[in-house]
Ligand SMILES: Nc1ncnc2c1ncn2[C@@H]1O[C@H](COP(=O)(O)OP(=O)(O)OP(=O)(O)O)[C@@H](O)[C@H]1O
């Protein structure tokens with residue numbers, strides 16, 4: 043048997059295990075139903091802003107009088123208005139009375155049947171002010187160019203002295219979403235991995251599996267399979283969320299760095315998942331019954347929860363020493379760093395250091411998890427002590 | 437040819453195997469018997485690579501058994517295991533693929549086997565919804581799906597109804613006829629006697645007897661059984677050690693011709709033959725020796 047084909051058969055074993063996991067768990071009714079429910083919720087949430095704030099029809103407004111042309115220019119620039127210009131104020135008033143238009147502005151009065159909405163009123167008021175200034179300036183003898191120059195205002199430039207010291211609500215929200223998604227995307231598959239390992243052990247099927255598979259293929263395939271399921275679930279959620287937002291015209295509101303943040307978050311997730319996933323498989327193999335899996339998983343669940351809580355805390359103090367340490371030390375950095383990166387500028391060396399440490403920890407977990415698994419997966423009976431598993435010769 | 441050579445295995449202070457050797461030639465069905473805790477399961481697990489021996493080796497066709505070759509073996513562990521929430525047909529095919537078959541071939545073979553085992557209608561059911569005996573049949577299908585070169589089955593008959601026992605027995609014989617060495621353990625000695633070409637008896641981690649069924653029977657202490665229609669009691673007259681079994685006389689260590697003369701002069705001899713010991717008797721004898 044050549045090395046080449048031994049290599050392919052090794053990969054094939056790994057992929058077969060991953061494939062089974064995806065078929066049986068990913069395509070199970072339970073997973074599909076929960077995915078469907080989540081997707082519907084995400085879709086509704088994404089559609090909500092436009093359902094509430096809404097794409098109402100353009101407000102029909104009548105204009106008359108001296109300011110009418112300037113008003114028309116202002117309102118058209120704002121958008122959302124269907125404008126009719128009348129020759130006289132009387133005509134405009136009549137148009138309001140027979141409901142041809144909702145409201146009319148003529149000679150300094152706003153006519154309506156019973157008032158206009160807040161938003162419309164604010165806009166019309168702003169347009170009225172600007173138009174009046176423009177008309178007054180023109181009456182004072184300024185040329186159109188001079189008027190335009192006088193009305194052009196540079197927006198305020200924000201200068202922050204402490205780097206990353208100020209963050210917007212949007213960044214905070216992005217960070218929050220990232221930490222929540224990371225937490226969910228680690229917690230669920232980690233528990234499934236442990237459950238799967240215990241299932242194979244308690245049903246004793248592992249004994250037949252090991253006659254044609256190596257322990258690392260069995261554990262690795264499981265971790266890959268559940269990783270793929272989680273990713274697909276996430277992608278489905280994100281795609282529906284973005285798709286609905288795009289369809290309802292709200293997509294433009296996303297902050298510009300969203301795509302890049304999403305990609306780098308997936309990188310952090312991959313490392314954190316390798317770390318937690320293989321450890322979950324390793325400790326799962328210490329017990330022989332499903333009821334006992336909770337107790338061995340506790341340390342993992344605890345550190346995952348702490349990572350999450352730490353990340354939430356970090357959102358409120360992204361430049362504190364605590365935040366810096368948390369986002370560099372594994373396993374906490376897995377959630378903390380992408381969260382921190384969303385909310386503030388992080389020095390490149392910290393990102394690099396954090397990534398290297400997390401990758402190293404993941405590699406260590408891979409080795410430790412598969413050793414634990416290899417040594418204890420065939421051991422049945424009472425729960426195996428961690429130290430004993432580590433002492434046992436493979 | 438599969439050879440298990442001089443296996444030693446300890447679990448803490450327990451010596452489970454203390455120099456176990458046995459072999460199975462192509463087409464040979466070997467029965468592996470021994471009391472509870474004698475070491476059958478441990479031996480088979482080591483042969484299948486699920487457990488590591490402290491010393492000793494497994495040789496297949498003259499060379500140490502490798503991982504790739506072992507994937508072409510069929511194994512039924514003593515503690516049965518299947519994925520409870522996986523469909524029967526899918527599960528059997530999955531194991532075919534694990535043993536190196538292509539997807540299509542595994543599917544075809546799974547369907548054929550389940551048909552043979554009368555389970556075609558249950559292909560789409562979850563394994564956990566089958567009866568225990570039917571799960572056992574699925575387990576057999578799992579061990580046979582890849583058309584194995586060697587079969588190692590740990591108590592394949594336990595929990596089967598008589599019809600399933602026949603199906604299983606036929607399956608073993610078929611594989612052997614196709615040239616596969618077959619080793620199986622069982623506590624049902626009548627089955628061993630019916631199915632096996634040779635028998636290996638293990639006790640406390642050592643092989644205490646092995647050979648073909650005939651050899652074992654021949655080796656056993658023979659008892660001469662005589663039935664005579666005679667009025668008087670011949671116990672004192674017959675040669676050797678004489679015991680009564682009902683109306684029959686059982687003779688050990690006596691000259692048979694002398695015994696025949698004594699018996700026929702006393703009355704009409706209706707039976708004069710050496711008892712064929714059953715495997716059960718050989719087993720009991722071997723284990724208690
Ligand atoms: N994992 C283990 N840990 C400790 N001792 C073990 C283990 N497996 C087997 N033993 C011991 O090894 C000895 C041989 O056990 P084994 O299971 O091989 O017997 P067996 O012949 O298959 O018995 P049975 O007929 O009951 O199936 C027994 O004393 C058993 O207690």
Ligand SMILES: [Mg+2]
Nearest residue numbers: 476477478514
């Ligand atoms: Mg046994």
